[in-house]
C-alpha cells in the first residue's frame with residue numbers, strides 16, 4: 001500500500017492559484033524530493049501534506065487514510081523546518097522529547113528514545129543545552145533528532161540545509177542519506193537545489209508554477225527530460241538551450257549550421273521554431289565538428305567550462321575535460337545528433 | 352480545464368476547524384469584557400443621553416433635550432472653556448519633554464540620572480500627587496515659603512480662580528512629562544548615529560545637528576506624543592482634580608470628565624451625564640481620527 | 653550620540669543646572685511624604701518644611717489601623733493582583749489567537765478591541781455604572797477586577813499581538829506537528845515565549861490598577877481601595893498632614909519598590925508602546 005497519495009490537490013490563496021492540481025503516489029520507504037525554482041509552491045505542497053495548510057480541493061491520503069481534513073498531529077508525520085523552529089526555552093533533550101511528553105509517554109521511556117536519537121545523530125553531549133547555545137549545524141541535528149524521536153511514518157523536510165554553509169551542507173546531505181538508509185522511513189524533501197535533489201532522491205518531482213513538470217528517478221530526468229524546463233533545471237552547469245528552425249522532417253538549422261537527426265521519430269514541418277538542447281559535457285566526442293572562440297573559461301582543475309558562442313544569440317557552454325583552453329583560443333566542438341534534445345515551441349520534448 | 356476546476360473548490364473558509372474553534376475560545380474573554388463594559392455601554396449611553404433619566408429611574412425620551420440644555424449650562428460652558436485653555440497649552444506639553452529628551456540625547460551631564468528620576472512622578476498615582484500638592488500649594492504651603500524666601504509675594508494657588516487652573520495643569524504636566532520624555536528618548540535612540548556623526552564631520556554645530564537632522568526625523572514621534580498627550584489630558588485628570596481642587600474654586604478647574612462624574616453622582620442626573628459623555632466621546636473620536644490619519648500617512652499609505 | 657566639544661560642552665553643563673532642579677522636584681514627594689510622616693503633629697505645626705526633629709512612627713500605626721488603611725491595602729492587593737493575572741491571561745490568549753491563528757474576521761476583532769481605546773470610562777460612566785449594578789457586581793472585588801481588565805485590556809492585547817506576531821510562525825507549527833492541541837501550544841510554547849512581554853505588561857498594569865481612583869470609586873463604594881482611602885484621608889484630615897503623609901507612604905510604597913526594581917522593564921514597556929503605536 002502506498003504511504004502517501006495526493007489526488008488532484010489544489011491550493012489557492014485568495015484568487016492566486018499556487019498549487020494547480022498535483023497527483024502523486026509515494027511508496028513506503030521512498031525518498032522523494034520536490035524541486036523547482038523559488039516560489040513554485042514546493043513548501044506549500046509539503047505543508048499541505050503536513051496539515052499546516054488547508055487543501056483547497058483534492059485529497060491527501062496517508063497510509064490508506066484520508067487525512068485531507070485531519071490535524072497535523074493525526075497524520076503520523078514529522079517535519080524539519082528550514083529555520084529549525086526549535087523551542088528556545090527548552091533544552092535540547094526537552095525539545096526532542098516534547099512530542100512524547102505531549103503523548104504522555106512515561107519519563108524513562110521518553111529519556112531512552114531521546115538518548116537513542118541523540119546517539120544516532122551524535123549530539124549526546126548537547127542534551128542539556130538551550131538552542132541559543134548551539135551552532136547552526138548542531139541546531140539542524142537537533143531538529144532532525146526531534147523528528148526521529150517520534151518514529152513517524154513520513155518525514156518531511158523543508159529546505160533543511162539552506163541555512164548551513166557549503167561544507168556543512170554537503171556533510172549533512174550525506175548524513176540524511178545515511179539516516180534514510182538506516183531508518184527506512186518514507187522521506188519527502190523540498191529543495192530548490194537540483195544537486196541536492198540529484199544526490200538524495202529515489203524519485204524527483206520537478207515543480208513549476210504549481211504544476212508537476214515531471215516525476216522520475218534522477219537519472220531518468222537527466223537523461224530523458226520531458227520538456228525544456230526540466231532539461232534546463234536538472235544538471236549543472238545547465239543544458240545549453242538554443243533557438244533553431246526546422247528545415248525538413250528530420251533536419252534543422254542552428255545558426256549557420258545544418259543538422260540532421262536520423263533517430264527522430266516525430267516529424268518536423270519546415271520553418272517550425274524549435275529549441276535545441278545539448279549538455280555541456282556532450283560536446284567533445286563524436287559528431288558534426290565546428291569551431292568556436294573561447295570567451296571565458298571556468299577552470300576547475302579536473303575539468304573546465306568554456307563559454308563561447310556559435311553565432312549571434314547562440315551562447316554555448318562546453319565542458320572541456322583534460323584540456324586547458326585559454327581565452328581567445330579556438331576550440332573544436334562536436335555536435336552528436338544522438339545526444340541532442342529537441343523541444344517544440346511550447347517546450348515539449350520531441351523524441 | 353479551468354472551468355471544470357471551479358466546482359471542485361469546496362473549502363474556502365479561513366483556517367482549519369480547530370484553529371477557528373480555538374480562536375473563538377481564546378478571544379471570547381477579551382471580546383466579552385470589552386463588549387460588556389465598553390462597547391455596549393457606549394451604545395446604551397447614547398440611548399440614555401436622549402432621556403431625562405434621574406437617579407436610577409428610567410427616563411422619558413426627550414430627544415436632543417439634554418444637548419440643547421448644555422448650550423445654556425454655565426458649568427458645561429466652563430468645562431469647555433477650560434478644555435480649550437488646556438488644549439492651547441498643548442505645545443508646552445510636547446516641547447518641554449522634547450527639549451529635555453534632546454538635551455539628554457545630546458549628552459547633558461547627568462543625563463542618565465535625570466532620565467530615571469524624571470519619570471518617577473509618572474508612576475505615582477494622581478491621588479498621591481494631588482494630595483501632596485494640595486498641601487504644597489496651600490497659602491501657607493512650601494511653594495509660597497520658597498517664594499517668600501526669594502522675596503516674592505505669596506499667592507493662593509488653588510484658592511483663586513485665576514491661578515487654580517494653571518496650578519492644576521502645571522502639576523499634571525510635572526507628573527506626566529516623564530512619560531513623554533521616555534517616548535522621545537525611545538524615538539531618538541532609533542535615529543541612526545551615523546547620520547548624526549556624518550553631520551558632525553561636515554562641521555555642523557551641536558545645535559545645527561539638532562535643528563537640521565534630529566528634529567525633522569522626530570516628526571512622527573512629536574505627532575504621536577501630541578496625540579497621546581491630548582487623550583491623556585482629556586481623560587486622565589480625574590484623580591488629580593478630585594483630590595487637588597475638586598473642580599473649584601467654582602468651576603475654575605472643572606473639565607468635562609469631572610463634570611460627567613458630578614452630574615452622574617452628586618447631581619443624580621445620568622441622562623444629562625450621558626449626553627456630556629457623548630460630547631467627550633466625540634472629542635476622543637476626533638482625535639483618534641487624526642491619529643489614524645497620521646499613522647497611515649507615516650506608514651506611507 | 654554626538655560628542656559635544658568645547659563651548660558646546662560648557663553650554664550643556666549650564667543647562668544641566670535647571671535640569672537638576674527639575675530632578676530635585678521629582679524626588680521632592682519622597683522627602684515630603686517620608687519626612688512629614690515621621691513628624692508628630694506638633695513637630696509639623698512648629699516646623700512644616702524642616703527635617704523631622706520629633707521622630708515618631710505613630711502616624712503609620714494610626715493610618716494603618718484607625719483610618720482603615722489596612723483593609724484598603726488588602727483590597728488593593730487582591731484587586732490589583734487579580735486584575736493583573738486576569739489581564740495577562742486574557743491578553744496572552746487573545747494575542748496568540750490574533751497573531752498566529754487564522755480565522756474569519758480576525759482583523760475586525762483586532763480593530764474592535766483597539767478601537768475601544770477611544771471609550772475611556774468617563775465616556776461610558778453612567779451606563780457602565782448601571783451595568784455593574786445590573787450584574788450584581790457593585791461593591792464586589794470581582795466586579796472591580798473585571799472592570800480593570802476590561803479597561804486596561806486593549807493595550808495589553810495590542811502588545812501581546814505585536815509580540816507574538818514577531819515570533820516565527822514555525823514555532824507553533826512545529827508544536828502542532830509534535831502533537832500539541834492549540835491550548836497546549838499556548839501553554840507550553842506561547843506562554844513561556846511571551847515572558848518578556850508578560851513581565852512588562854504585568855508591571856505596567858500593576859501601576860494602572862494600583863493607582864486608579866475613578867473606576868474604584870464607582871465599583872467599590874464601601875470597601876474602598878488604597879487610593880480612594882487616601883483621597884478620603886485627605887478630605888477628612890486636612891490639618892493632620894503627618895497622618896496623610898504616612899498614608900501616602902503606605903500607598904506609594906509598593907509602586908516605589910516596583911519603580912526601583914523594574915525600571916528597565918517600565919522604560920522598555922513605554923518605549924515599545926510608543927514605537928509600535
Ligand SMILES: Nc1ncnc2c1ncn2[C@@H]1O[C@H](COP(=O)(O)OP(=O)(O)O)[C@@H](O)[C@H]1O
Pocket residue numbers: 013018036037038039040041042043044045
Ligand atoms: N500564506 C500565503 N498567502 C499568500 N500567498 C502565499 C502564501 N504562502 C505562499 N504564498 C505564495 O505561494 C507561492 C508558493 O510559495 P512556496 O510554496 O513558499 O514556494 P517555494 O516553492 O519557494 O517553497 C509563492 O508565490 C508565495 O508567494
Ligand SMILES: [Mg+2]
Pocket residue numbers: 042043044159
Ligand atoms: Mg519554500
